Structures are given as C-alpha cells and as structure tokens.
Amino acid sequence: MPRFLVTYHGGSGMPESEEGRQQVNAAFGAWAGATGKALVDPGAVLGASRTVSAGSVTNGAAEGPANGYSILDAADLDSAVDLVRAHPFVGRGGSLQVSEAVAP
Numbered sequence: 001m002p003r004f005l006v007t008y009h010g011g012s013g014m015p016e017s018e019e020g021r022q023q024v025n026a027a028f029g030a031w032a033g034a035t036g037k038a039l040v041d042p043g044a045v046l047g048a049s050r051t052v053s054a055g056s057v058t059n060g061a062a063e064g065p066a067n068g069y070s071i072l073d074a075a076d077l078d079s080a081v082d083l084v085r086a087h088p089f090v091g092r093g094g095s096l097q098v099s100e101a102v103a104p
Contacts, residue, residue: 001073003040003101004080008068011094014045027088035072035083043070066097 015021032039045068068089074080080098087096 001075002077002080004072004074004077005099005101006043006070006072006080006084007066007097007099008070008089009064009066009095009097011067011089011092013067024088024092027091031087034086038072038074038083039070040073041071043068072098 014024028042032042046066072080072083074083077098077100080100084090084096084098090096
C-alpha cells in the first residue's frame with residue numbers, strides 16, 4: 001500500500017493556555033483515532049528549519065515551512081486526502097500538504 005507524508009503549514013500554533021492545548025490534543029486524538037490503521041506515524045511538531053532550493057517553487061509546493069508531519073498508508077492520493085479532510089489543524093487556519101512517498 002502506498003505511503004503518504006502529510007506536512008503541516010501555517011495555522012495559529014499551539015494555544016498558550018493549558019485548557020487550549022488540551023482541546024487541541026483532544027481534537028488531534030479524535031482525528032487520529034478516526035484514521036485507524038492508516039495512521040502509520042502520528043508525527044511530531046517540528047522546530048526551526050532551513051529550506052534548500054534552486055530558487056524556484058514547484059507546482060503543489062506548500063507555502064511556508066513545515067511545522068509538523070504525519071505518515072499515512074492509503075490506497076492512493078485521493079484516499080489519503082480524504083483521510084485528512086477533517087483534520088483539526090485545517091480548522092485552526094493551517095493547511096496540509098499530502099505527498100506520496102515514491103520508492104526509488
């Protein structure tokens with residue numbers, strides 16, 4: 001089954017209050033539970049990063065640095081996209097880029 005990398009871009013970040021962080025974590029937990037075995041790696045929040053490129057932006061590239069990731073198994077790209085449509089990160093103003101991992 002194909003594997004897909006989901007990178008998280010933008011969004012409002014983690015709330016400062018403990019209650020807000022608990023709500024974000026609960027929403028992510030509900031989404032993760034709904035994906036079942038398709039969620040291979042729930043991922044992590046990413047820290048500082050640097051981007052290396054040849055000075056151009058390719059079609060489909062996400063705007064802004066990735067600030068988190070998840071890894072999914074899905075039958076195809078459309079199925080992977082369907083799995084992230086209800087992701088709570090999108091509801092917080094972020095976007096998710098879904099990319100198929102292509103074996104060499």
